[in-house]
Each structure stands twice: as C-alpha cells, then as structure tokens.
Amino acid sequence: MKILQVGLGNNPGGMEAFVMNYFRELARQGVSFDFVSMYGTIAYEKEILELGGRVFYVPNIKKDYFGYIKAFRKLLSREKYDVVHVNMLSAANIVPLRLAKQAGVRKVIAHSHNASAPGIVRKLMDGVNRPRMKHYVNEKFACSEKAGRWLFGDRAFERGEVTLVANAIETDKYGFSESNRRKIREKLGISGDALVVGHVGRFQVQKNHEAILRIFHEIQRKEPAARLCLIGDGELKEQIQEQAKKAGVLDKIIFTGVCQDVERYLSAMDVFLFPSLFEGLPFTLLEAQANGLPCVISDQITGEAVLSRENVTMISLAESPEKWAKAVFKMKEAGRIEREEAARRLAEAGFDIHKEGQKLMLLYGR
Template sequence: MKILQIGMGNIAGGLESFVMNYYRVLVHMDVQFDFVCMYDKIAYEDEIKKLGGKIYYIPNVKKNYQGYVKQLKRILRETKYDVVHVNMLSAANIVPLRIAGKMNIPKVIAHSHSSSCPGFIRKTMDWWNRPKIARYATERVACGEMAGRWLFGDKAYQSGKVILVNNAIQAEKFCFQAEERDVLRKKMGWENKIVIGHVGRFDIPKNHDRMVDIMKCVVTKNKDVVLCLIGPKEGLYEQIREKVQKADLEKHVYFAGKQENVSRYLSAMDVFLFPSLFEGVPFALIEEQANGLPCVMSDAVSEEAVIFPESVKRLSLQKDDQTWADTIIQMGNLKRKPQDVICEGIRKAHFDITTEAQRLKDLYLGIGAGG
C-alpha cells in the first residue's frame, strides 16, 4: 500500500513527529510512505531514505505556484498512490488537496494538526479556503477535538465527519531512567537544583517570551532553579536568548538545542512548562507524561493532551507571572507515577503507537470510521 505524505517541513516539529512515529510502525505492516517537500531538505531525510521512502523535492508553492502544480501533477500521474495524506497547520494552502481531488485519487485526507494560525495573510487565506476542503478531501482527520473543530467547523465535527487520529508515541522510549537523570544532572551541575523543562521550536505559539517572564518570578523565590529549553536554535532563538541576557537570567536558562535523546533530558527534569498560545495535541506533552513529569501548561492547549489530570495543572495565560511561578514550584514537588501505571494510562487514552498505527492503516484501507 502506497501513501503520499504532503506537508512535512524542513524542521522537526509536531506534524513531522506524527508522520514519522506512524511511518516507523506502518512500514512493517506493508504500508509505504513517500513524501513531497517544497523546501531544500525535509526533516528526517536520512531516516526516511533508510525506511525506503521516496522524497520528491518540488518548487515552493509561494514562490513558484505553476512549478509546484506541474510537479505534483506529474508525481500523481506517474506513481499510483492509494492515499494522498495532506498534513495541515491551516487551510492557507489547499492546492495539494485540490490537485489530488481533481485527479481522482481514491482517498484524499485533510489532516488538521493545529488549533490556530499566526499572521494576517495566512489567517485570511485560511478563512477563504476552509469551505473548499470538503470538495476535495474524502476524509477529514484531526489530532484532537479542538484541532478538528477549528479547521473543519463545529457542524462537521458534531455530525461525525471528522475522524480523530491521536498523536501517538512509543511510550517505552520515554520512560523515566533514574541513572540517566543522575548522570546528566551531575554533568550539568544540576544536582541540587529544580530543573524546569520545555521541548519545542522557538516559534510564536510556544510562547518562550512568557517563559522568560515567569522565570524572573521563579528566581526571586528560589535561586537554585534552571530552565532547560530543548529545541533547534532557529526561529526566535536569538530573540529569546537576548531577552534572557537582558533579564540577567543566563545562569538560570540553559539552551540545550536539538536533542536526539529527549528522554534523557526529561528524566533530568522536575517539572515541565508549556504556556503555549495555541496547540492541538502536542507531542511534547504526551512524551513528558510518559516520563512521569508533572506539568504546568496553559489552558489554550487542548485538554485532550492531559492523560494524568492529577499531574497536570492548566492555567489561564491571563494569570500573572507570579501565579505561574508559584504553581511551577508547587508542581515540581510531585513524585513520578510508577512506569507500569503510566504505560497503561497511555494505552487506555489511545496514545500508544502500537495500537493506533493499526487504526490509521484501517482508515487508509477504508475499514471502520470514515471508510
């Protein structure tokens, strides 16, 4: 079975993690992914090639619309795909949906991975294109209720026309490791510190700017604290780094950059901070809960991401920085749950990739919901 994945970017984020998490399992279930990318390089390029995936590099639709259309049509004419799976952060670009729909691909999936989008132009294009999605997509899929309602509308969601496919993970990969914790904390000089953690790109939705403001309040209460920020040093990184310097927080904020072994850092943390402006169901929150970390997150993040309510505190972004700081210190004192309890909770909440991959394959085959 051949699936053409469209929408992955050149930086590994939540959308890219979704595709790859499922690909790593489905490739062993007779499902092959190929990829269309309009950037110079696609995220996970080396791994995609090792797994047997073909990557088509085509012109950027914003810079060369005609070239993008021509190349995508050629790909769909020359190779028979069972499904075209279009991963979307908004409806600003529905060109691949329109092309696949008009070329009579058996199944065309529009997949919502977010619950908002920044920028006036993008929002305008998103608003204009949304009503057209149903013309071309045979299936509407979302990572959660909030993302589904946002892109496809309340009416479509309530009538059962939106299928939920969770941002599932391999839970065991993120298990808490006491030895890893001790080794890393000793190496970093964090033995006697409260380590607050965050994983995410330096992008507007993640709200790193607010994290720095909150840290100012945390440090006034406790000097033995550090904020560990994991994510590629791109996007708004320089802006945030400068803000940290001006706030005289350099000793309290560590920029870890991109990390291949995120679990190692999660184990070294005491509490997770996630004050996002908007999110669907972020992988980072699922992964940190798999590690057993308590979390303080904004209520702008979908509640569907909360697997263990007793370990997660949701706060309004309207709450002041001191309230956030006090809550972080309080939640940092919680102990992790036993790993077997965590794994069972993730499985029951349908975030275990071993079971969810079969559900996605069934959707591709037209079995069950949306078939």
C-alpha cells in the same frame, strides 16, 4: 498500498513527529510512505530513507507557484497513489488537496494538527480556503476535537465527518530513566538536586517563550540554583536569547537546539512548563506525561491531552508569572508518576502507537 505524506517541514515539530511515529510503527509491518517537500531538506530525512521511504522535492509554492503545481502533478501522475495524506496547520495551502483530487487519487485526506492560524496572511488565506476544501477531500482527520472543530467547523464535527487520529507515541521509549537523568545532568553541568524546569518546542509565537522567560525569572528569584532547559530551534530563538540576557537569566538557561533523544532530557527535568497560546494536541505534552513529569500548562490546551490530573496543572494565560511560578514549585513537590502507571494511562487513553498504527491502516484502506 501507495501512500504520500504531504506537509512536513525541515524543522522537526509535532506534525513531523506524528508522521514519523506512525511511519516507524508501520515500517515494521512492511508499509512504506513517500514524502513530498517544498523545502531544501525535510525533517528526519536520513531516517525516512533508512526505513525505506522516498522523498520527492518540489519548488516552494511561495516562490514558484506554477513550478510547484507542475512538479506535484507530475509526481501524482507517475506514482499513482492510493492515499494522499495532507498534514495541515491551517487551510492556507490547499493546493495539494486540489491536485490530488484532480489526479483521481482514491483517498484524499485533510488532517488538522492545530487550533489556530498565526499571522495575518495565513489567517486570510485560511479563511478563503476553508469553504473550498470540501470539494477536494473525502476524509477529514484531526488530532483532537478542538483541532477538528477549528479547521472543519462545528457542524462537520457534530455530523461525525471528522475522524480523530491520536498523536500516539511509543510509551516505553519515553519512560523515566534514572540513568538518563544522571547522565544528562552531568553533561549539562547541573547538580543532582537543582530544580530543572523544561520545555520542548519550536521558537515561534505559538509556544510563548516570552511567558516562559517571565515565569522562570520568578522561579529564579525564589530558587537561584534553578535551571531552565529549552529544547528546540526556530526563528525566534535569538530574540529569546537576547531577552533572557536583558532579564539577567541567560546563564541559567540551557538552549539544547533540536534533539533526537528528547526522552533522555525529559528524565533530567523536574517540571515541564508549557504556556502555549494555542495547540492542536501537543506531542511534547504526551511525551512529558509518559515520562511521569509534573506539568504546568496553559488553559488553551485541550483537555484531551491531560492524562494525569494529579500531576498536571492548567493555568490561565491571564494569570501572573508569580502564580505560574508557584504552580511550578507545587508540582515539583508532587513528583513523578511511576513509569508503569504513566504508560498504562497513555495506552488507556489511546496514545499507544502499537495499537493506533493498526487503526490508521484500517482508515487508509476503508
């Protein structure tokens, strides 16, 4: 079976993590993915190639629309894919769906990984393209009910046209490690008893780093030894660093950049802070819960992502930074869930990649 994955960017995020988690699992069974990218590089390219995948580059559709179409059509004509899996944060670009349909691909999948579209232009294009998608796809996937209803509509979801495909992870990989906690804290120069609040996510509007800074400022007022660990990269990183400097907390924040070993950093944290403005179903929250971490999250995150009610607190974004800070301190006292229990809960909720990988292959073949 020949499968083409579309939509991955050059900055590893949740959508990229989804594809790679399934690719790693299926590669063990001899299944390979091809990837197409309109950026100069693609996230995880070295690993993709090591796993036997292939990467094809096409012109950026925003810079060379007709060049993009020509190159994409040529790829589809040459490779004769059985499945074209288009991973989408919105319907702003449905050209791959149309081209795959025109090429006679047996299964054309539109997969919703988000629950909102940031930016005026993207919102406009999303609104124009949504009604047209139905002409090109024969499978609708979503990472959560919220993401499915948002992209495909309530009626399509209620008619059973949307298949939920879990943002599954390798639960053992993200389990808590005392050794990793000690080593990462030593590497970062953090004392063993200092409160470490952590976040994993791209520096973009959706992740709401400005709120993280306001909350951390309140935490600092009560516990000056506390540290904030921000994992990720993105276009707003320098802006956030400047705001942290003005707030007088820059020297208390650790900016790690993109990490390939996030699980080690999770073990070094005490509380996971996640005040996102919107999400589909965030991988990083699942990874934090697999680590047993207490989490303080926004009420905009789907309840499907909350697996441990006793150590996940959901708060309205309308609440004050002081209330968020109080929740952080409270959750820190609650402590971690045991490693084995955390893994059991993820598996029972359908987020174990070993089981979900088999389900995805059945969906590809049906």
